[in-house]
Amino acid sequence: MMKYAYVNGIVLDGTMEMEPKTDMVVLTNGERIEKIAPKDTDVSGYERIDLGGHYLMPGLINLHVHLPADGKPKNKPTDPRKMVKLITSNALLCKVGIALCEKYARTQLMSGVTTIRTVGGVLGWDSLIRDRVRAGKTTGPRILAANMAVSVPGGHMAGSLAYEAKSADEARNYVREIAKDSPDLIKLMITGGVLDAKAKGEPGELKMPAGYVKAACDEAHRLGYHVAAHVESPEGVRVALENGVDTIEHGAKPDEEILRLFKEKGAAHVTTLSPALPYALFDRSVSKATEVEQYNGNVVFEGIRDCAVACLEHGIPVGLGTDTGCTYVTHYDMWREMQLFYKYCGVTRKFALYSATLGNAKIVGIDKETGSIEAGKCADFVVTRKNPLEDLTALRDISMVVARGKVIRDPKVKKMPEVEREMDKFM
Numbered sequence: 453m454m455k456y457a458y459v460n461g462i463v464l465d466g467t468m469e470m471e472p473k474t475d476m477v478v479l480t481n482g483e484r485i486e487k488i489a490p491k492d493t494d495v496s497g498y499e500r501i502d503l504g505g506h507y508l509m510p511g512l513i514n515l516h517v518h519l520p521a522d523g524k525p526k527n528k529p530t531d532p533r534k535m536v537k538l539i540t541s542n543a544l545l546c547k548v549g550i551a552l553c554e555k556y557a558r559t560q561l562m563s564g565v566t567t568i569r570t571v572g573g574v575l576g577w578d579s580l581i582r583d584r585v586r587a588g589k590t591t592g593p594r595i596l597a598a599n600m601a602v603s604v605p606g607g608h609m610a611g612s613l614a615y616e617a618k619s620a621d622e623a624r625n626y627v628r629e630i631a632k633d634s635p636d637l638i639k640l641m642i643t644g645g646v647l648d649a650k651a652k653g654e655p656g657e658l659k660m661p662a663g664y665v666k667a668a669c670d671e672a673h674r675l676g677y678h679v680a681a682h683v684e685s686p687e688g689v690r691v692a693l694e695n696g697v698d699t700i701e702h703g704a705k706p707d708e709e710i711l712r713l714f715k716e717k718g719a720a721h722v723t724t725l726s727p728a729l730p731y732a733l734f735d736r737s738v739s740k741a742t743e744v745e746q747y748n749g750n751v752v753f754e755g756i757r758d759c760a761v762a763c764l765e766h767g768i769p770v771g772l773g774t775d776t777g778c779t780y781v782t783h784y785d786m787w788r789e790m791q792l793f794y795k796y797c798g799v800t801r802k803f804a805l806y807s808a809t810l811g812n813a814k815i816v817g818i819d820k821e822t823g824s825i826e827a828g829k830c831a832d833f834v835v836t837r838k839n840p841l842e843d844l845t846a847l848r849d850i851s852m853v854v855a856r857g858k859v860i861r862d863p864k865v866k867k868m869p870e871v872e873r874e875m876d877k878f879m
Contacts, residue, residue: 453482454857457495458833461503462840463488466510466809466824470802472839473800478508480831483857487827501859506851507839509805510824511566511593511832512786513812515722516701516773518613519553519581520574523777525870527740529647532612536574553635556776556783557581557592562863563784564834564850567813567822569596569637569773571680571701572613576600576633593855594832596816598680601639602626602668607659608641608682610647623660627671637816638672640665640681640697646731646748655748656685656704656755662695669696678816680722684752686710689759693717700813701773702752703729703759712767720769722817723760725783725792727778728753728818729878739779760797771815772808780875784865787847793878794844801841813828831857845879 458478464470465488479486487493520536539549553573558567570578578597582662602623603614610616615630617623627638642665643656665681672679678698683689686704693700693713701722706714713719730739731749741749763770774781774789790804799807815821822830833854833857838846853860 455482455486455498456480456501456857456859457498458503458508459491459495461506461508461835462493462839463509463825464805465826466804466806468744468806468810469801470806472507472841478825478833480854480857483830485825485827485829485831488825493718498864502851503835508825508833509836509840510809510822511647511834511853511855512564512716512808513567513569513823514560514565514773514776514786514848515569515572515771515812516724516775517560517568517783518572518775519556519570519578520549520613521777523780523871524868525779525783526629532609535808536612540575549574550580553577554584554590554592557585558590558796559865560786561593561853561855562850562860562865564847564853565593565786566832566834566855567594567596567599567818569816570772571598571639572601572609572641573599574595574613576710577814579633579635582636595824596818597633598637599630599633601641601682602630604660604664608643608645610641613643614639617660617668618665620661620663623664623668624671624762627668627756631675631677635677638668638677638679640668640679640692642681642683642692642697645682645684646728646745646752649744649748652744652747653751655752657684658685658687658691658733661833662691665691665695665697671821684755690846693719696816699771700759702756702775704755705758706762711762711768713859714763714768715766720771721759722771722773722815723756723793723797724773724775724789725753725756725796726781726789727775728756729792730780730874733878734874757796760793764797764799768847769811769815770807771812772804780871782868782871784867785871785875787844788875788879790847791844795879801844804844805840863867
């Protein structure tokens with residue numbers, strides 16, 4: 453049970469009203485923050501960690517992660533069904549797959565993300581890795597795991613990261629099957645996505661019937677789980693909210709009825725601008741997208757942005773997630789989603805940082821545990837050399853990560869030059 457005194461730092465506490473606090477010392481005891489006290493507090497009995505004037509803030513929380521992929525750009529599409537079938541074909545390949553997912557989770561941590569929420573993975577691997585992190589068998593962030601999702605034949609990620617329900621009863625039964633591995637939430641794939649569409653204007657086509665959605669949500673709620681749903685069209689958002697979904701992942705341009713449903717159901721929107729941007733805004737010679745994919749990518753990008761803006765205007769909670777590993781969306785770039793939120797949704801940098809920390813924690817119900825620098829909470833910190841309230845790119849230069857009290861000095865991640873070069877153009 454190590455006791456640390458973090459001195460000579462500037463504290464950003466993660467609240468919506470946060471302002472830089474100087475002349476403070478943060479005291480931790482084991483996994484917990486013990487006290488935030490004046491700098492002249494007696495720290496005998498603690499190991500001093502001099503932050504050298506750097507900025508200390510809550511660890512970032514990424515609400516939308518797929519661990520099996522790394523976001524590396526591809527020259528041509530791959531078949532996820534074949535990839536998953538191969539990697540799960542025998543015990544040795546499963547072991548390799550789990551090790552890769554652990555590596556990607558560790559990359560999230562080394563980039564300053566101390567909590568991730570997975571929303572579609574292979575079999576029960578996500579909860580397995582979650583439990584290994586908890587037991588200290590591997591280094592990684594806190595994981596809220598969904599494991600496999602529920603889709604339908606021809607639906608988004610069907611047969612790879614999602615089961616294919618052919619009836620409402622099957623949707624309900626798949627929720628029970630997923631629950632056997634004790635996940636933290638249930639994920640539904642209600643509409644298609646950019647790459648599922650075959651013609652212009654078809655992204656987000658409703659795939660899962662309303663009755664399936666209701667059956668899955670009712671069973672998940674009966675078992676004590678919240679439900680997150682992949683949705684990329686107004687029709688899909690409406691069906692999701694009417695039938696019990698708790699968080700809309702991605703989203704689409706809302707009307708008054710959709711906004712009313714968000715409020716009536718107490719639901720939240722999880723913004724994911726990063727994965728749509730390459731399809732919408734990159735030159736097609738770079739993205740390798742077809743004309744149809746670029747057109748639909750722009751529809752989705754604008755829909756996600758419009759949903760976030762409208763929800764914020766109406767007091768509906770909006771969270772942030774990267775949708776790693778979609779193409780060009782890495783496990784080390786949560787700061788990019790924050791920057792895009794700031795740039796395209798008209799929020800302040802302060803609000804973007806709040807959203808990626810305490811705001812995200814509130815949406816998924818862990819704000820008593822993490823999300824802000826507060827006595828009694830878990831010691832989840834990130835330290836940057838520069839002030840992110842002045843420039844969010846400060847978060848791509850991490851000098852320290854503290855996860856559940858464990859100190860990681862000068863963390864490193866291996867970056868992808870092509871991603872850096874192309875994504876930086878839109879920051």
